[in-house]
Amino acid sequence: MKTARVVLALALASIAFVVFAADSPLEQYIFKYRGQTRLHYSGEHINTNELPAGEYFWFRWDGRNYRIEDARTLAQLDEALRPVRTAKAESREVKNKRRDLKSRERELRREQRSLEREIRTASRRGDEVSRFESDVRTIERKRETLERDMNALEADLERMSDRIDGLNAEAERKWLRIVGDAVRSGAAKRE
Numbered sequence: 001m002k003t004a005r006v007v008l009a010l011a012l013a014s015i016a017f018v019v020f021a022a023d024s025p026l027e028q029y030i031f032k033y034r035g036q037t038r039l040h041y042s043g044e045h046i047n048t049n050e051l052p053a054g055e056y057f058w059f060r061w062d063g064r065n066y067r068i069e070d071a072r073t074l075a076q077l078d079e080a081l082r083p084v085r086t087a088k089a090e091s092r093e094v095k096n097k098r099r100d101l102k103s104r105e106r107e108l109r110r111e112q113r114s115l116e117r118e119i120r121t122a123s124r125r126g127d128e129v130s131r132f133e134s135d136v137r138t139i140e141r142k143r144e145t146l147e148r149d150m151n152a153l154e155a156d157l158e159r160m161s162d163r164i165d166g167l168n169a170e171a172e173r174k175w176l177r178i179v180g181d182a183v184r185s186g187a188a189k190r191e
Contacts, residue, residue, distance in 0.1 A: 026176055029059035033078050058191075059179060066188040073182050080174035084167045091160045098153045105146055112139050 031038040033055045037048045057068040057077055068074065119132050182188040 025062045026172075026179055027060040027063075029057065031057045031077060033057070033074050038081070057179075059188075061179065061183055061188075065191040066183060067191055068179075068182050068188045070182070070187045073178060073187050076178050077175060080171045080178065084164060084171050087160065087164045087167050091157065091164065094153055094156050094160065098150065098157070101146060101150050101153065105143075105150070108139060108143055108146065112143075115139065 028041045029039065030041065030051060032051060037051065039048070055069070055071075055074055057074060059066055059068075068077075115132060115135055119129050119136075122129050122132070179188065
């Protein structure tokens with residue numbers, strides 16, 4: 001019975017989140033802070049080099065345009081993104097490892113092709129090819145290990161992607177609270 005209540009609670013929470021996300025009053029935004037720009041904008045392309053200078057959070061809330069320049073509010077918005085940035089940095093590290101493994105995979109393929117050429121040449125000359133068996137087994141073991149490592153990294157990346165999606169959703173919930181407070185308090189100036 002307890003399991004059924006937990007499953008029902010999770011189902012209701014996910015439905016509530018979907019409704020919340022679909023009804024979000026935060027329609028579009030541009031967040032420029034500490035040398036970085038994050039934006040969510042529909043419509044025409046935005047050239048980030050042409051955005052106004054300074055640190056601010058411009059957004060459309062319930063059809064109205066606002067701008068926040070208050071340092072405390074900008075810091076709160078930035079802090080809400082910290083877990084997302086951390087997770088993305090971890091994801092980049094894993095992607096770099098995957099890139100290195102793919103490079104190693106290409107090297108092993110080159111070694112294998114070279115060895116296959118040597119075996120064909122030796123075979124055509126009538127030489128004994130059994131002397132290559134050890135090299136063939138070594139390459140096969142390396143490729144099997146590499147394949148296991150690649151599969152593990154791919155699984156890690158999938159888990160990280162799901163985690164980043166969850167962290168983005170949490171950051172959006174925090175942003176909605178922060179932005180809503182700024183609109184109500186007047187820290188968000190209407191444009």
